[in-house]
Amino acid sequence: MIKANLTDRATQVRFLRFLTVCGLSAGVQLAVLAGIRDHLAATAAFTVSFLCSTTTHYLLNRFWALPSERRDSGQQLGEYLFTVLLSYVINGRGSNSATLCWVSACCGRPVGRCRRQPWRFSSC
Numbered sequence: 001m002i003k004a005n006l007t008d009r010a011t012q013v014r015f016l017r018f019l020t021v022c023g024l025s026a027g028v029q030l031a032v033l034a035g036i037r038d039h040l041a042a043t044a045a046f047t048v049s050f051l052c053s054t055t056t057h058y059l060l061n062r063f064w065a066l067p068s069e070r071r072d073s074g075q076q077l078g079e080y081l082f083t084v085l086l087s088y089v090i091n092g093r094g095s096n097s098a099t100l101c102w103v104s105a106c107c108g109r110p111v112g113r114c115r116r117q118p119w120r121f122s123s124c
Helices: 009-036 042-065 073-107 112-116
Strands: none
Touching (some): 009 042, 042 073
C-alpha cells in the first residue's frame, strides 16, 4: 500500500523529509533530556525536552518537510499547540517515565524509579 502511494518524486521527497524531521525531533528530545536530567526534577526535565522537541518538529515540518500554502499561520500554530498540549496531558506521565528510564539506562546513571530496573547499559 505504501509503495502505491509513494509513486511520484515530490511525494517521496516529502515523505523522506517527514521521516528526517521525526528522527531529528526525537534526537533533540533525548539530547536535551540527557543534558538536563541531573539539574531538574524529572517532570521539569521531561517538559523542557518535550517543548524543545515539539518546537523543532513544528518548525521543520511547517517550513521544510511539509510546507503549507495556508496563510493563517497563527491559527495553524494554535491548532498545533492544542494538539501538542492534548498529547502532553494524555501521554505526559507515561512518556516521562519511559523516556527518563531509557536515557538513564543508556547513560548508566539511573534516576528515580529507574534505579529499580535490573538492566543498564555501560555508556551513552
